[in-house]
Amino acid sequence: MRLSTLPALLLAFAYVCGSPSNKVDNVGTFWHVSDLHLDFYYDASATDLAQVCPSSSEANAFNPGQWGDYRCDSPWDLVHSSIYAMKNIKNDPDFIIWTGDDTLHTSNEEKWLSEELVIDTIRNLTNLIKEAFPNTIVHSAIGNHDYHPKNQIPTGPNHILQNIADMWQDWMTPEQLHVFNTSGYYSVLPEEFPSTYIISLNSNLWYTSNKLSSGTGDPADQFAWLSQVLTDARNNNKKAYIIGHIPPGYFELVDYKPWFHEEYNQRYNALVRQFSDVIIGQFFGHHHTDTFRMFKDESDNPVSALWVTPGVTPWMTTLPGVSDGANNPGIRLFEFDRTTMMPLDYRQYMLDLEQANTVGAANWVLEYRATEAYGIPDLKPNSMNSLLEVMTSANTSCTDCVENRVMQKFALFNSVSYNKQYCNATCQRLHVCSVAHVDYEPYLKCVNGFSSLHKRGFLCGWSLFIVLLSIVVYS
Numbered sequence: 001m002r003l004s005t006l007p008a009l010l011l012a013f014a015y016v017c018g019s020p021s022n023k024v025d026n027v028g029t030f031w032h033v034s035d036l037h038l039d040f041y042y043d044a045s046a047t048d049l050a051q052v053c054p055s056s057s058e059a060n061a062f063n064p065g066q067w068g069d070y071r072c073d074s075p076w077d078l079v080h081s082s083i084y085a086m087k088n089i090k091n092d093p094d095f096i097i098w099t100g101d102d103t104l105h106t107s108n109e110e111k112w113l114s115e116e117l118v119i120d121t122i123r124n125l126t127n128l129i130k131e132a133f134p135n136t137i138v139h140s141a142i143g144n145h146d147y148h149p150k151n152q153i154p155t156g157p158n159h160i161l162q163n164i165a166d167m168w169q170d171w172m173t174p175e176q177l178h179v180f181n182t183s184g185y186y187s188v189l190p191e192e193f194p195s196t197y198i199i200s201l202n203s204n205l206w207y208t209s210n211k212l213s214s215g216t217g218d219p220a221d222q223f224a225w226l227s228q229v230l231t232d233a234r235n236n237n238k239k240a241y242i243i244g245h246i247p248p249g250y251f252e253l254v255d256y257k258p259w260f261h262e263e264y265n266q267r268y269n270a271l272v273r274q275f276s277d278v279i280i281g282q283f284f285g286h287h288h289t290d291t292f293r294m295f296k297d298e299s300d301n302p303v304s305a306l307w308v309t310p311g312v313t314p315w316m317t318t319l320p321g322v323s324d325g326a327n328n329p330g331i332r333l334f335e336f337d338r339t340t341m342m343p344l345d346y347r348q349y350m351l352d353l354e355q356a357n358t359v360g361a362a363n364w365v366l367e368y369r370a371t372e373a374y375g376i377p378d379l380k381p382n383s384m385n386s387l388l389e390v391m392t393s394a395n396t397s398c399t400d401c402v403e404n405r406v407m408q409k410f411a412l413f414n415s416v417s418y419n420k421q422y423c424n425a426t427c428q429r430l431h432v433c434s435v436a437h438v439d440y441e442p443y444l445k446c447v448n449g450f451s452s453l454h455k456r457g458f459l460c461g462w463s464l465f466i467v468l469l470s471i472v473v474y475s
């Protein structure tokens with residue numbers, strides 16, 4: 001053997017037999033899918049564009065096709081395509097997280113929805129997921145559109161919840177079902193991953209649009225229960241994932257849109273900080289956008305991250321103040337360490353809806369991989385916070401600056417590559433403040449005081465101008 005071939009052989013041996021392959025073996029995966037919002041009335045062939053879907057609330061659809069329209073909720077073909085894209089990309093995930101909102105948005109619920117239609121929709125989606133993933137456990141949470149009338153989920157047992165419990169009995173034990181049936185929340189210690197509880201919240205009980213909760217007290221004793229599960233987890237040396245539909249904090253596409261009543265928001269955030277040694281991931285939906293939230297302790301150290309996964313529905317939000325708030329359909333595959341359950345990375349997949357309708361094929365593609373796109377080693381709170389710091393320091397006037405390139409990428413991914421508009425200083429302010437601050441007062445301080453960034457960009461621009469001018473004058 002020639003001496004020079006030895007190092008190459010050693011390297012090959014290390015590659016095949018060494019730690020890298022062990023590391024790969026230890027990586028598990030789970031899908032996170034959210035906000036399917038099936039509009040079973042969708043009719044792309046309607047001649048009157050205002051009549052394509054009730055989810056457009058009589059606005060004209062833009063360019064309806066087989067897989068939907070940016071003004072409408074998901075037709076069945078889109079819902080089916082998204083679940084089967086999950087199957088085609090990764091058919092044997094360790095589990096699936098499904099965070100709710102199954103029915104269509106409409107301004108006329110009396111006409112288009114009923115208790116039975118809500119139950120039927122949830123049943124259709126449950127059956128579809130079971131058909132595609134017959135051997136996979138689904139950890140599920142209910143959304144504000146999984147009730148009739150929407151948002152008004154009561155604090156106790158009800159007809160809809162009971163029906164959902166029946167549909168989901170393959171995924172829960174009788175004890176978990178009993179808790180879910182009475183409250184809409186439950187927790188699981190998965191047999192395969194006994195180190196980590198999966199806690200499914202009914203955060204709709206804390207939603208400002210739920211008229212059945214006043215913003216005080218503890219609806220359905222959910223805070224007391226959550227605190228108890230987290231205490232038990234800590235006492236037994238376990239960790240926890242929290243999954244839910246509506247997240248705490250603010251929506252990033254408008255100046256001021258909190259979801260929870262202020263008291264509930266404070267209580268939830270306080271619990272996350274108190275148990276940040278136990279909680280290793282928070283997974284939510286509801287926004288239909290792609291973003292995350294940082295939780296920091298009193299010393300401003302990042303202690304927990306919350307990921308908001310984008311929706312399958314492309315529906316353009318009608319929330320006042322949002323312009324062009326549609327998105328491409330998205331599904332997300334997380335990777336985690338099978339021993340510690342720590343989330344390591346995620347791959348965001350998307351369907352370019354316009355292209356799908358044009359070419360007549362639903363081609364789901366990888367939009368980005370978190371660690372690659374953002375240059376972070378993993379999804380730990382410190383890593384997510386380093387992404388936030390880059391976004392905060394970006395000067396949106398500097399198109400070539402590395403930080404701004406990351407900011408622009410983040411803003412594009414926020415709508416699953418639907419909204420390609422340049423993210424200016426206002427857009428940056430909304431993204432950065434909502435990611436950095438889940439508490440109401442610091443958030444408001446941030447959105448109102450963020451102009452220092454503009455000033456810095458402005459001053460930098462002027463300094464450059466003065467330097468250039470002096471070169472011209474003195475040369």
Ligand SMILES: [Zn+2]
Nearest residue numbers: 035037101286
């Ligand atoms: Zn939704």
Ligand SMILES: [Zn+2]
Nearest residue numbers: 101143144286
């Ligand atoms: Zn929702």
